[in-house]
Amino acid sequence: MIPRFLSGDLNYKNLTAFTKHVRSCPECMEELTIRYLVGEGISRLEEGDNFDLQRGLEEKLEEADDRILLHRIMQVLIISAETLGVTAVVLIAVMVFVL
Template structure:
């Protein structure tokens, strides 16, 4: 993902509409590109800040953004673990079928 693509995706990230592969690429870019990280922070501050100002709440948006990213990261890890588990299960099922076939043939 390059910086242009990243910028276009920021609103999607902020509205939590991203799917897993895009989100993964997005988070990777966030970690490696200071400019885009800053851009994300600004856009987050603007969109969340506007909503908050209307509600009149006090807020700590920097922290909120950081917390949001931490939970996204956790979500990604969970997803990856799940994918791996699915892979292992598939292998086990395939082995089970093979064993059954071999057993029938013998």
């Protein structure tokens, strides 16, 4: 999943599993760091960009966390909207039946 994470191709489910795993697995974190350095790092160096690899990677992981959090909030809102929708339909049905 590392190349797909770096190219931003992981879906929500895989992204959640990936960030969780990589933070608790030193081997995968090392692999991710190396691949990040090879990919991102070299292109930045070529551009003469003075950049902090460790910070860049941490920012990328934090971005992933933000995306996961946003996705969760959206899900809660969607579920709430659906629940409210069902409640509204039931209320209307009860009103129609009673009145």
